[in-house]
Amino acid sequence: ERAADQLAGINLEVNANGWGNGGWDGYSDTLLTRIAGGEQIDVIMIAIEGLGLLSAKNVLTPLDDFLAADSAAQETLENDVHVTLREMLQVDGKQMEYPFSWNNMVTYYNTAIFEEAGIEPSAGDWTWEDFLEVCTKVARVSGSADDRYAYSFWGSGMFGMAAWYFNNDTSPLTADWSASNLLDPKVADSLQFLADLILEHKVAPNPEGWDEGAQFLAGNLVMRTCGRWCISGLLESDFTTYDLQYQPHRAGPLKTVAGTDGWGVSTSSSSPQEAWEVVKLLSGTDASLDMVQLGGNIPALRSVAEMPEFAEYGPSNTAIFYESLDYAATVPSPTNFNIIEPILNRHYATIWNGEKSVEEALQAAHDELQPEMEKLQQG
Numbered sequence: 001e002r003a004a005d006q007l008a009g010i011n012l013e014v015n016a017n018g019w020g021n022g023g024w025d026g027y028s029d030t031l032l033t034r035i036a037g038g039e040q041i042d043v044i045m046i047a048i049e050g051l052g053l054l055s056a057k058n059v060l061t062p063l064d065d066f067l068a069a070d071s072a073a074q075e076t077l078e079n080d081v082h083v084t085l086r087e088m089l090q091v092d093g094k095q096m097e098y099p100f101s102w103n104n105m106v107t108y109y110n111t112a113i114f115e116e117a118g119i120e121p122s123a124g125d126w127t128w129e130d131f132l133e134v135c136t137k138v139a140r141v142s143g144s145a146d147d148r149y150a151y152s153f154w155g156s157g158m159f160g161m162a163a164w165y166f167n168n169d170t171s172p173l174t175a176d177w178s179a180s181n182l183l184d185p186k187v188a189d190s191l192q193f194l195a196d197l198i199l200e201h202k203v204a205p206n207p208e209g210w211d212e213g214a215q216f217l218a219g220n221l222v223m224r225t226c227g228r229w230c231i232s233g234l235l236e237s238d239f240t241t242y243d244l245q246y247q248p249h250r251a252g253p254l255k256t257v258a259g260t261d262g263w264g265v266s267t268s269s270s271s272p273q274e275a276w277e278v279v280k281l282l283s284g285t286d287a288s289l290d291m292v293q294l295g296g297n298i299p300a301l302r303s304v305a306e307m308p309e310f311a312e313y314g315p316s317n318t319a320i321f322y323e324s325l326d327y328a329a330t331v332p333s334p335t336n337f338n339i340i341e342p343i344l345n346r347h348y349a350t351i352w353n354g355e356k357s358v359e360e361a362l363q364a365a366h367d368e369l370q371p372e373m374e375k376l377q378q379g
Contacts, residue, residue: 006281010274023157024049025338032057035268042269043278046097047261048088049158052335055091061265062094066276073098073280081300082325088260097262098283101297103227104256104324105163105247110222112241113138113148124246124320128168128193131248132201138222139203151223152215153194155207155352156345159331162257163225164190166329169252172344172369177334179373182366186251191358195351206352216242228321231314232295244317246324258328260300298322336376343368 003012028050035041046054054060067074077086081099089097107122114121117138122130135150154160158172165171170186173179181187197204213233215221224230225247234242246256263279265272281287288299292310298321299305305322314321334340347365350356356364 002286003278003281007274007277010271010277012278023341025341028053028338032059035059035266040268040270041266042271042275043282044264044266045100045261045282046264048259048331048333049337049341050333051089051091051096052333053338055096056335058267060096061267061269061272062096063098063265063276063279064095066265066273067095070276070280076301080303082302082322084258084325084328084330085260085300088258088330089262097264098279099260099262099300100283100288101291101300102258102260103159103229103297104258104321104328105160105225105227106256106320106324107245107247108216108224108226108230108242109245110216110219110241111243113219113222121243122245122248125254126245126248128248128250132197132203134223135197135203136201139201141202147220149205149215149221150203151197152204152210152212152221153197153207153225155194156348158333158337158341158344159257159259160225161344161348162329162331163247164194166255166257167247167252168250171332173332173334173340173373177332178377180366180370182362182369188358188362189250191348191351191362195358198352199354208349208352228298228314229296235295235313240315243315244320246320254327255329256324256327257331258325259331259333261297262300334373334376336372339372340369343372 024047028046031044031054044054044060067077077098085099085102086095089095089099111121119134119137122134138148139150140148153164162171165187168186168190170184170190171181172187174181198206212221212224213230216224217233217237217239246254263282265275265279269275285301285304288301288304289307289309291297292299292304292313295313299310302322304310311318344365347361351358351361
């Protein structure tokens with residue numbers, strides 16, 4: 001209805017459907033397959049994890065010419081969107097997409113259980129040792145149906161794992177995303193800490209097959225790491241006894257992982273100017289507010305993040321979402337993201353289930369990952 005009202009001169013046909021399994025890697029692969037099959041797509045949403053691949057395949061039209069001819073859109077981009085978000089969606093200095101939303105990873109915790117255990121809410125500069133102490137105080141695990149785990153983490157996915165790597169001053173890839181960094185001792189240190197939560201301290205479950213959203217709602221999980229999109233399920237369930245805090249920190253500067261998505265114009269569009277108008281509609285204030293009220297991502301528009309509605313649809317510490325952009329680091333997103341993320345996930349799983357030691361799994365992952373990075377460098 002909004003499109004029909006605001007874009008009355010454009011004949012729109014909307015086929016809204018989701019596709020792609022396995023996150024942005026599966027989404028990107030499916031999108032390329034459908035375009036190669038001749039499907040007409042005018043407007044594309046993609047996150048930074050798939051931006052490099054789509055740009056390399058010449059799927060997206062740079063938006064610079066549209067912006068140069070549209071002063072209002074240019075002004076909004078420059079003055080209402082954080083520079084970090086703008087630059088995430090640039091390739092070789094060209095603006096490939098118009099930022100719509102983004103996420104970081106923060107710690108969600110059950111305030112009622114913290115209070116029951118006599119634990120004060122943690123400060124933003126808490127350490128991994130502080131975190132482990134909290135875990136041991138709130139966990140109640142004996143192998144029974146009413147086990148209460150202290151913490152659950154993704155255990156896979158570049159975005160979820162970076163939440164821990166970045167706060168130990170490391171990453172699975174080198175800083176320029178050109179090579180494996182899996183043999184960095186801090187990578188092993190990070191994974192060993194997480195593995196110990198499962199296998200030694202028994203305060204966290206194996207993330208494989210674990211529904212942390214449902215368990216958090218049921219009170220069987222005290223803490224979890226997620227972005228703002230996890231507020232959606234809490235709103236639907238009218239769950240209010242929770243709050244947020246930054247991830248615990250071990251080494252290097254305080255960081256939060258961040259990734260953004262945006263809307264772009266397809267190179268296959270026969271109506272690029274009309275597609276640009278749709279991009280602006282989908283990236284605007286009204287669409288951003290819709291997302292906020294559904295408990296979705298963090299809006300790219302600072303003006304929306306500062307509206308009362310943003311604080312209303314979240315807990316008391318909601319402000320940390322947008323504030324974190326000042327020290328956010330981009331989720332590693334090389335052009336071959338769709339290839340390397342499944343490699344990492346497969347080897348992580350062998351750590352969580354105790355099949356391999358951290359060192360064994362990392363060496364095997366490195367031996368598989370590095371050749372893929374070398375292929376990328378060779379073009």
